[in-house]
Amino acid sequence: MPSTQPDTLLKLADRCVMCGLCAPHCPTYVKTLEEGESPRGRIALIQGLLSERLPLNERLQAHLDHCLGCRACEAACPSGVPYGQLIDGARAEIHARQPQRPRPRPRTLQALHTLAPQRGRLRLIGRVLRLYQLSGAQGVARATGMLRPLGVQRLDNLLPKLAPIRAWQTYYPPRGAAQGAVALFLGCVADIADQVSLRAALRLLTALGYGVHIPTAQTCCGALQLHAGEPDSAATLAARNAEAFRALSVHAILSTASGCSAQLSEYLPAADLGAPVMDISAFLDQITWPSEPLLRPLAKTIAVHDPCSLTHVLRQQRAPYRLLARIPQLEMVALPDNGRCCGAAGSYLLSEPAMADSLRDDKIAALRALEVDTLVTSNIGCAMHLQAGIRAADLAVEVLHPVTLLARQLNAQR
Ligand code: SF4
């Protein structure tokens, strides 16, 4: 994904007629009511920067940094302004002009950027973190307050209870009548923090008759790098993934994290891979399910959170609802104000903690009012951020991926 040239970016920005219809959809504008925190204001800042009318200073950088990249504005814009491309392009331009940015990033975020493409090292860290949780060291560290001076308290708060990080086979055959083959994308954070959803996806897919390929050469999707203004690093990762998946003969390449699904499907065309990249819910929603009952009933009401990547980028937010409706007796209620970002937004939850937590507080208040004990969401970043808020609010709500709930309800013979 080569970076968009400044003159092309300016032409794209010129499509904005400054009508402001996007403003009420923008979480940062709704929170602050500042023009510089609105999509229209940011587009004007980008135009000023690219045409050299405005200097790159801390204030301008802050307004662009505060953007979640949720793309609610893009979905709402009647003029078709490609806001996602604009903000990514502007960040790349800033990075190219000034690698030492006016506003430094937190160290934890820098470490995440370095480690994300290194699967082996990341999995090793995951195993150490699991030991840290199981040994009781996490409880001691939290109780003594030693995490705050080390600058890792926020990261520790986000850490879910880690499942065993086991090795993956390169292929899992289907159970029962074969329907075809798919490939599973593991992701970087999901491979250590969301093994439960990945294993649930595997169980569900093989039960539905799909063989599942998991190529070992796959790597991080590159979203972190792209949204941080490093399109060349993101392109390198896209090329590594294309190489890892291209030789497989599969119906689709599936991701359980909608953030990765959005990044991969925008930047890895099916023509390059031989198969489309799909979010797992969209795939499971479109295939033919067996006619015999596959799922056990679940008589309760759950809440559903719609990640921005699924809603505003992939525009497939109804897929998890249709999928979960396959569970007999299950009732679903959408989390109020689902079109508004929860504040996770990739690495935003680390780089802009005040806004991230403020947006999350609204979600937690809405969740509390629903009085449910389960929240499903299709993106690991949102799940971690919401789960940390749920813990802090002392709510007894379990956060699950839709496929985890489906796999739990599979009949025993499957
Ligand atoms: S981005 Fe679209 S909706 Fe927002 S001000 Fe520009 S033209 Fe209007």
Ligand code: SF4
């Ligand atoms: S991407 Fe989201 S936060 Fe950024 S300007 Fe658009 S609506 Fe606002």
